Amino acid sequence: MLQLENVRHAYEGRTVLSDVTAELVEHRIGIIGANGSGKSTLARMLNGLIVPDHGRVLLDGRDTRKHAREIRRRVGFVFPDPGTQIIMPTVGEDVAIGLRGSGLDRAEIDGRVQRILRRHGLADHHDHPAHLLSGGQKQMLALASVLVTSPEVLVCDEPTTLLDLRNVKVIERTLRALPQQVILLTHHLDALAGFDRVLVMDEGRIVFDGAPTAAVAHYTDRMERAAAGAAEEPLGGHPDGDEPVP
Numbered sequence: 001m002l003q004l005e006n007v008r009h010a011y012e013g014r015t016v017l018s019d020v021t022a023e024l025v026e027h028r029i030g031i032i033g034a035n036g037s038g039k040s041t042l043a044r045m046l047n048g049l050i051v052p053d054h055g056r057v058l059l060d061g062r063d064t065r066k067h068a069r070e071i072r073r074r075v076g077f078v079f080p081d082p083g084t085q086i087i088m089p090t091v092g093e094d095v096a097i098g099l100r101g102s103g104l105d106r107a108e109i110d111g112r113v114q115r116i117l118r119r120h121g122l123a124d125h126h127d128h129p130a131h132l133l134s135g136g137q138k139q140m141l142a143l144a145s146v147l148v149t150s151p152e153v154l155v156c157d158e159p160t161t162l163l164d165l166r167n168v169k170v171i172e173r174t175l176r177a178l179p180q181q182v183i184l185l186t187h188h189l190d191a192l193a194g195f196d197r198v199l200v201m202d203e204g205r206i207v208f209d210g211a212p213t214a215a216v217a218h219y220t221d222r223m224e225r226a227a228a229g230a231a232e233e234p235l236g237g238h239p240d241g242d243e244p245v246p
């Protein structure tokens, strides 16, 4: 089980997470919130990519500070931009690199790579240059490259941002069908239908924690009120700013 205990974090003195505590046990958990509310920072803490300034992040009681290597292996992370994740020249090599050091022999690695590519619609692209894939295919490749390592938990940070609607649906369906726990950060609120739990973040805090329908309603209402407040603010900053200079 992933746990956040009184997590606080700041970048250059600016607090972006304030006292976040949560136990993440459900099979499908969504995290939503305004831009800059701290979702990605929190997500990156779940596999030790970022260590909190204060508090602890634990996987089965093991602190990401002390067990980063093990936790990174057990908690897979899919980044919003697949380009940052694809590191090898060809599709097959990119998936296979995740199994380096796994102790599997060449034939076993080849078999696993073929299977995962088939499952993600990339079987015909094994020798294809990875950088020539379409955006949707790159996103699938990034997902396949993480899943081939069989993580227990998959954290996906906006994995559908760059995609057209068809590919959004393909990725969402793929995530829904996975046997492992999925923690999904998304601005596509429809993707959360059927999820067990959704956390809403605002200004570095969890401001709502519950079922998807209630969480989405809370978030939508909060954002509508924030947008209305922003629309009432004078654009020039100072109310007299538009007066002619004498």
Ligand SMILES: Nc1ncnc2c1ncn2[C@@H]1O[C@H](COP(=O)(O)OP(=O)(O)OP(=O)(O)O)[C@@H](O)[C@H]1O
Pocket: 011, 012, 016, 033, 034, 035, 036, 037, 038, 039, 040, 041, 042
């Ligand atoms: N490496 C960094 N250095 C400095 N500030 C950062 C860094 N990473 C994030 N921030 C800042 O921390 C705040 C929270 O960012 P974060 O990416 O966690 O938010 P988010 O909720 O994922 O946003 P979005 O929905 O836009 O992706 C933002 O104000 C962001 O500018």
